[in-house]
Amino acid sequence: MPALLILLGYAAAIRCGWVPPTDGFQVRDKNRIKSERYLLDSQLQPEAVVVGSSLAANLPTQEISPQVFNLGLAGDSAWTGLDLIQGRPAFRPRIVVVEVSDLLLRSSDREFVHGLVDPPRMALRKAWPMFRTEYQPVGVVLKEIGRWQKRRKSAASAPPPSGVLPVTERLIEQARRTGEGGLEAGEEQRLKEACGRLRTKIEELQKSGLRCVLLDVPGEAGLATTPRAKQLAALFDQEFPAAQFTWIRPAADFKAATWDAVHLIPEDALNYARHLCHELER
């Protein structure tokens, strides 16, 4: 009985708008919230959807253009994003932007996708928003704590963090050592197979009226000359030649900085997101 009353009260509070939705605090929740919004919000009909891993998820496209929805999923890959797009048959974006990186080796998280597109669960979340991840009680409380902390800090306090950590150099050095070794045994073959599957998928999507654009998310500028980076660049050029596929690539003078040798620092992520949206408008 107490449980039922609490549930009904919470559902009512959400309907009345007293409970603000959250964006999630950790990777799994952020991925779920993003995916649920894409699948369940019928008013959300973006022109373009970006799919990929944390590399793509790190790009704040929502700050540049509401017509570009970032369905990049940290810890995951483009395959899951592509499955989610197919999980919303009532709507198709005009453009799908697919991150192309060595993370194409990660297969689609079928369990994650099934948990979201499964019809009974989708219907439950549509009818009762309290079952959506963005309304999880602990997330709501944490968001309020975060807001309270921000209000306490004055406007004249420290500038936004650059993203670079004291440990960044160490991580870049570790990545450089790994990069010097080039692709691992068998990795090139597996990547070629993954690229083949992606070409097939792109063909399917194009047949259903979608336009596919490939996205190259830049990494740490200083690591671009490692054997591994060069091998990957050559492989993707060979598998997805510019004559047949539309690419969004960083400008030649874009010297990216990362905070962990992989993910762009906030300033560069914003700049690249701007570049991405601008390219899509063209």
Added chain:
Amino acid sequence: MLFTSSEFLVFFLVVFGLYYLPPLGRWQVPLLVAASLCFYAWHTPMLLILLTISIAINAVGSFQIARRPLNQALWWGIGCVVANLSMLGLFKYGALVAGLLADALALPTGPESALSLILHLPLPIGISFYTFEGISLVADVLKRRKKAVPGKADPELALIVHPSPTQHFLRTSLFVAFFPHLIAGPILKASHFFPQIGRKYFRDIAWAPPIETLIIGYFLKLVVADNLKDFTFWIGYPFYQTLSPLTGVVLLFGYSIQIFADFAGYSLIAMGLGRLLGYDLINNFNFPYISRSLSEFWRRWHISLSTWLRDYLYIPLGGNRFGEARTYVNLMVVMTLGGLWHGAAWSYAVWGVYHGAGLALERWVMQWPFVKKASATPRTGWPRLFTDGFLTLYVFGFVTLGWLLFKLPNGSQAADFLITLASNRQNPFDSSRCAAVLLFSLPVVIYHLVHYPDSPFEALQRHRWWPALRQVSVGIALVFIILNSGSATDFIYFQF
């Protein structure tokens, strides 16, 4: 099959429904055995072979021990224990030993080598639990035989070993394979479980206790443990390299809470399910994080294992009966083997040595005259709370540091974690992540505090509002299970 999966829900409802159908009343035990075997074989049917071999060894062995002359019974007992340990040794430690031999003697380990089969043996889920249970059955029956007066029937032995071999085999199958406890304990004692085997009636179910136990168990597992794991993930290698010292400490604290919630949650679910089927399983956790000494911790944590180690290892080795030096050695041996029981890796042995050393040191310190005098002096009020609080925090800190070896089994990474934290002073404190960890840990902290002996928190239980408060708390727990469960994963102790 996870207790938290929808397939388990369907499985349990079907079993529960059939179990209490009046026409099937006399088939309850075979039904439970069949259901348990089905439960175990759900994902990997091949593993059933090993489980049935274990059941056969222990059923036949204990039957023979009960029936044969004492000198023959002894050999049967030794044979059964050796068979159980061999099975456990081969499947759990075979790869470790084979790897060591290969390194030491430069033996080939390729796919066609003799060692390849051993190096790639699968680890059957639950093997540590059911082999220990088999050993306890055999040892208890042998103990009772040795104590029995010749010519006089032992009623307690008769409760364990049925005169009919078929019935005894069936009852032993249930004892070993009873699905609520099969995968991760508690390790049952024959004298506690066998007398309970019999016909159960739907009308005899006391609903409130098992339902409440299940809700608390699922809350600890789904809401606390499964959510905390997404944060404590960052203690893993190489992610901990970006943590600030305080963030690392908070995450390690969170891991300590997670491991308790995961394991205690499982045990409570097992207890609740057992009660619904008419069987009382022992409580495996007694609020271990309120312990004021390491020895108290081991009387509260994984009680069935620590009891097993005490009864079948520590006491046979001599316990504390042969002087202090021998006692310390026994403690070290028992805890090291207890650590290795958790996994075939040196990190678990180190963890066992760590706890053994802690227990030995504690015992030694307790012998000091001024410590003995201080312990004997009764304290009340704030001095007592202060001392107890300090001791509780010390034990919690000691135990939490040990859990690092479970999260980072590679010893060098565990050491690097501590060194990196000390040197990462410039890294920013992750307040939002730490707030989340502390929020998810809060229910476990409260759960422990209200059971802290002789404290104002424990006094709450005697308040007239306590029954209502308890009901509301269980209701809130149920709400959080529905709305705030984390992503499902295996229970941590499944890997042991």
